Amino acid sequence: MAERLITQAEAIREATEQCMAEDPSILLIGEGVPDPKGIFGTTGGLLQRFGPRRVFDMPIAENGLTGICIGAALGGMRPLMVHQRMDFALLCVDQLVNNAAKWRFMFAGAAEVPLVVRMIVGRGWGQGPQHGQSLQSLFAHFPGLTVAMPASARDAKGMLVAALRQRDPVILVEHRWLHGLVDDVPAEAYALPLAGAVVRRPGRHLTLAAASYMVVEALLAAEALAEWGIEVEVIDLRMARPLDAETVVASVRRTGALAVADTAWLHCGLAGELVARVCEAAWDALRHAPLRFGLPDFPSPTAPSLCREYYPDAESMALAICRHLRVEGVDLAALSQGLRRAEPRDVPQKDFTGPF
Amino acid sequence: MRSEARTDLPASRRRYREMLRIRRLEEAIARRYTEWEMRCPVHLCIGQEAIAVGVCEALRRDDQVFSGHRAHGHYLAKGGAMTPMLAEMYGRATGCCGGIGGSMHLIDRAAGFMGAVPIVAATIPIAVGAAWAAALKGDERVVAVFFGDGAFEEGVVHESIAFAVLHRLPVLFVCENNHYACQTPLGTRRGSAMHAVAAAQGCQVVTGDGNDVDFVAAAAARAAASARVGEGPWFLEFETYRWLEHCGPNDDDGLGYRPAGELAAWQARCPLAAQARALRAAGVAEDWFAAVEAELTAEIEAAFAAARAAPLPDYARMEGLVHG
Numbered sequence: 001m002a003e004r005l006i007t008q009a010e011a012i013r014e015a016t017e018q019c020m021a022e023d024p025s026i027l028l029i030g031e032g033v034p035d036p037k038g039i040f041g042t043t044g045g046l047l048q049r050f051g052p053r054r055v056f057d058m059p060i061a062e063n064g065l066t067g068i069c070i071g072a073a074l075g076g077m078r079p080l081m082v083h084q085r086m087d088f089a090l091l092c093v094d095q096l097v098n099n100a101a102k103w104r105f106m107f108a109g110a111a112e113v114p115l116v117v118r119m120i121v122g123r124g125w126g127q128g129p130q131h132g133q134s135l136q137s138l139f140a141h142f143p144g145l146t147v148a149m150p151a152s153a154r155d156a157k158g159m160l161v162a163a164l165r166q167r168d169p170v171i172l173v174e175h176r177w178l179h180g181l182v183d184d185v186p187a188e189a190y191a192l193p194l195a196g197a198v199v200r201r202p203g204r205h206l207t208l209a210a211a212s213y214m215v216v217e218a219l220l221a222a223e224a225l226a227e228w229g230i231e232v233e234v235i236d237l238r239m240a241r242p243l244d245a246e247t248v249v250a251s252v253r254r255t256g257a258l259a260v261a262d263t264a265w266l267h268c269g270l271a272g273e274l275v276a277r278v279c280e281a282a283w284d285a286l287r288h289a290p291l292r293f294g295l296p297d298f299p300s301p302t303a304p305s306l307c308r309e310y311y312p313d314a315e316s317m318a319l320a321i322c323r324h325l326r327v328e329g330v331d332l333a334a335l336s337q338g339l340r341r342a343e344p345r346d347v348p349q350k351d352f353t354g355p356f
Numbered sequence: 357m358r359s360e361a362r363t364d365l366p367a368s369r370r371r372y373r374e375m376l377r378i379r380r381l382e383e384a385i386a387r388r389y390t391e392w393e394m395r396c397p398v399h400l401c402i403g404q405e406a407i408a409v410g411v412c413e414a415l416r417r418d419d420q421v422f423s424g425h426r427a428h429g430h431y432l433a434k435g436g437a438m439t440p441m442l443a444e445m446y447g448r449a450t451g452c453c454g455g456i457g458g459s460m461h462l463i464d465r466a467a468g469f470m471g472a473v474p475i476v477a478a479t480i481p482i483a484v485g486a487a488w489a490a491a492l493k494g495d496e497r498v499v500a501v502f503f504g505d506g507a508f509e510e511g512v513v514h515e516s517i518a519f520a521v522l523h524r525l526p527v528l529f530v531c532e533n534n535h536y537a538c539q540t541p542l543g544t545r546r547g548s549a550m551h552a553v554a555a556a557q558g559c560q561v562v563t564g565d566g567n568d569v570d571f572v573a574a575a576a577a578r579a580a581a582s583a584r585v586g587e588g589p590w591f592l593e594f595e596t597y598r599w600l601e602h603c604g605p606n607d608d609d610g611l612g613y614r615p616a617g618e619l620a621a622w623q624a625r626c627p628l629a630a631q632a633r634a635l636r637a638a639g640v641a642e643d644w645f646a647a648v649e650a651e652l653t654a655e656i657e658a659a660f661a662a663a664r665a666a667p668l669p670d671y672a673r674m675e676g677l678v679h680g
Contacts, residue, residue, distance in 0.1 A: 126396025
């Protein structure tokens with residue numbers, strides 16, 4: 001069958017439209033949802049199709065509106081909230097954590113909160129300390145929240161459809177640099193499981209488990225390393241909670257080495273959690289200490305020159321993997337050169353001009 | 357209120373010059389932005405200059421100001437240095453945040469500009485806290501916080517107002533009502549007047565034309581004097597209008613979220629043009645206008661040149677900046 005190539009942004013828009021058409025209880029709410037820019041194109045045309053009773057902008061009142069959406073969910077609606085920056089979702093942590101995550105449990109199953117919250121991670125063009133945070137580890141900390149991190153457009157659609165059909169709160173962590181990526185996406189509405197990691201590229205020398213945008217960088221690194229005879233198995237984690245350590249453990253039993261790449265800080269993070277689980281389950285299989293890739297331990301700066309080294313990428317990961325595995329015979333300078341990100345580096349693609 | 361131009365000509369001329377300084381700098385930023393060397397989001401305040409100028413005129417150098425994402429005018433009006441602001445936008449070491457912040461994070465403590473950050477309403481409770489500290493220490497200091505109509509929707513604003521009223525803190529809550537939060541009109545976001553809510557919460561309230569700098573200055577002077585002597589917080593709601601897009605250097609009227617003719621109607625109420633008319637009516641000569649333009653052009657060009665010539669920041673410093 002012919003490929004159907006669309007961007008992740010379009011895949012998200014399509015999933016939303018199809019689910020809203022099949023389920024009249026779905027409400028779409030968020031700052032900028034119905035405006036002409038339509039959340040980077042992910043909500044375009046939905047106001048026109050479904051009308052202002054179901055698609056609406058919200059006051060800049062994140063915590064209150066989250067509580068209101070929880071109440072609407074208890075009342076039989078299925079709200080889908082959108083935050084243009086994940087940083088803004090920090091303002092609704094109280095309602096998400098104290099209520100949405102616990103409502104089913106604390107009332108012994110007497111009620112449920114089918115709420116979906118999309119949170120978009122910003123990066124580049126000077127997003128800076130308060131517009132570029134990757135907070136998946138924070139939300140994944142809490143039992144009761146399901147935290148999805150789609151990398152591909154196909155996953156983004158299938159996971160959003162699944163989220164809009166399930167009975168408990170789901171957070172969808174999107175990455176701004178994935179919105180423009182194109183992938184083969186089926187036309188119909190289809191649900192993909194909100195659980196389970198997937199091997200995206202097989203390899204036998206090292207397991208590289210990556211989340212969200214880091215899957216892209218991991219695949220680039222693996223491709224380059226393969227030319228030097230280093231076969232990296234790339235796993236797309238897909239979910240921050242539930243975290244599928246089993247797939248990673250099975251891979252590590254084949255490769256004997258583990259690296260984890262996350263878009264966030266390492267302290268108390270997803271990468272550390274995965275390393276711990278693999279060590280607990282497959283200590284005997286590890287021939288090398290685990291390796292983690294994440295952000296340096298300070299907030300993201302704004303100046304492009306300061307961001308050059310801030311974000312791990314295929315180049316820095318490939319070099320680190322070579323050093324870590326102590327492989328010989330690799331021309332590190334050539335490897336590095338081949339993976340060097342094109343200038344300018346603070347945008348997802350060359351023709352991009354700000355602002356976001 | 358415009359009659360004041362005849363009674364206090366020096367003040368009216370000063371206000372015009374300050375507004376023009378902001379306008380010309382914002383225009384220069386918009387013009388140069390498409391060279392893609394200022395690689396950070398910018399929220400320009402063209403059309404809204406009178407509020408920054410009128411309010412900051414009522415403040416002393418050691419009074420304090422906080423702001424949000426659209427802060428350029430507030431920073432300049434409070435006396436923030438121009439070159440470090442531009443250097444910040446160019447991501448330079450000499451920027452007011454050393455390149456870490458960009459346009460959305462401005463600070464100049466020497467000028468009493470205490471910080472602007474782009475999480476909506478974030479600085480409102482912080483301003484109240486600064487006023488509380490001043491009151492506890494017995495400083496006769498007024499703290500003003502600028503925010504837009506969108507910020508008033510955040511719950512934290514009402515918690516902050518309640519605290520400020522309870523403790524009669526010297527705060528000026530300055531609401532720049534430009535009628536839009538990004539592309540969303542006020543009417544689709546709230547069903548009650550902001551000033552009425554603030555009044556019910558116990559603030560002393562002023563509302564009026566935010567494009568009339570003399571009116572703003574008079575209102576702010578009264579509020580600041582009152583707050584300074586312990587009469588409690590004021591809520592100043594000024595109506596105004598943003599001419600350019602929410603974020604970026606362009607006209608976005610083509611997007612269609614503004615009713616046809618609305619922008620033109622507000623441009624006809626340009627705060628600078630109105631002030632210039634009043635000054636000319638009061639006899640101010642064309643030579644003076646030309647001289648002001650020339651001075652500002654020179655200042656702005658020099659600031660851009662200095663900012664662009666400045667060195668890039670040192671990445672090795674970053675980690676050490678997290679803790680004291």
